[in-house]
Amino acid sequence: MQNEICHYCNGGAFDPLLQINNNTAIVKCRRCKLARTYPYPQFNFESQEKYSKFYLDNEQMFRMFAKSMLDAIKEYKCSGSFLDIGCAVGYVLDEAGELGFDNTNGIELNLDAAAIAKSKGHNVYTQPIEKLNLQNEKFDLIIFNHVLEHVLDMRLILSEIKKVLKKDGIIYCGMPNYNSIMQKLLKKNWYGWGMPDHIWHFDKLTFPSVMENNGFTSIKIVQNGMYYPYSRSLRKNTRATIARIADKLGLGDQVYGVFSKANS
Numbered sequence: 001m002q003n004e005i006c007h008y009c010n011g012g013a014f015d016p017l018l019q020i021n022n023n024t025a026i027v028k029c030r031r032c033k034l035a036r037t038y039p040y041p042q043f044n045f046e047s048q049e050k051y052s053k054f055y056l057d058n059e060q061m062f063r064m065f066a067k068s069m070l071d072a073i074k075e076y077k078c079s080g081s082f083l084d085i086g087c088a089v090g091y092v093l094d095e096a097g098e099l100g101f102d103n104t105n106g107i108e109l110n111l112d113a114a115a116i117a118k119s120k121g122h123n124v125y126t127q128p129i130e131k132l133n134l135q136n137e138k139f140d141l142i143i144f145n146h147v148l149e150h151v152l153d154m155r156l157i158l159s160e161i162k163k164v165l166k167k168d169g170i171i172y173c174g175m176p177n178y179n180s181i182m183q184k185l186l187k188k189n190w191y192g193w194g195m196p197d198h199i200w201h202f203d204k205l206t207f208p209s210v211m212e213n214n215g216f217t218s219i220k221i222v223q224n225g226m227y228y229p230y231s232r233s234l235r236k237n238t239r240a241t242i243a244r245i246a247d248k249l250g251l252g253d254q255v256y257g258v259f260s261k262a263n264s
């Protein structure tokens with residue numbers, strides 16, 4: 001790993017965490033303690049043709065996720081202007097509209113998915129946030145769920161988000177959490193490594209520390225569990241049972257946070 005640089009802190013020394021296959025590993029930066037995929041993956045959202053089909057085929061599940069996210073936030077914000085970064089076909093925007101947000105906006109780089117979200121009356125941008133020139137302090141609530149782990153320049157996206165968030169605005173952000181029972185059990189086969197797309201890997205400590213170092217204040221950090229469905233296979237049922245117990249114990253393989261804008 002000579003001449004490797006951490007894109008977050010510019011550190012140049014890494015410790016190995018897990019070998020995924022012959023070409024790919026998870027390593028941890030000695031300076032900032034963030035885990036990342038080595039080598040850095042190349043990913044193109046626009047080219048994923050099956051992306052919107054995956055959402056359309058699993059509508060019920062994605063609506064359930066959307067509702068559970070909004071449930072976690074509605075005590076802080078339930079009206080005003082809303083932005084979902086990575087809005088896919090717009091399920092979270094639909095549910096936010098139902099909840100009381102009258103101004104629903106999304107960012108979606110996949111054009112098929114963006115067109116579907118637009119057709120339902122949402123305002124959808126198809127460029128990355130740093131290219132949009134959005135008005136400052138525009139949004140009351142911003143969600144970016146399972147997005148940060150895909151973004152090479154986290155400082156850039158977080159500074160853009162901070163700019164467009166209102167002074168008393170709220171952020172919801174979630175991602176897979178590798179420091180979890182399911183990851184220890186499934187090791188390289190754990191879903192949350194997200195190969196080949198995930199650049200960064202977080203846990204309950206590194207995630208809020210990235211947010212706090214980029215201008216946000218943690219309101220709550222929750223470690224919960226991914227939904228593993230039961231099936232006919234005993235092995236999969238064991239997995240689903242362990243995932244549910246881990247979720248109940250707060251040792252699940254996802255982490256989300258609710259944040260406000262830090263005073264600056």
Ligand SMILES: [Zn+2]
Pocket residue numbers: 006007008009010011029030031032033034
């Ligand atoms: Zn680093």
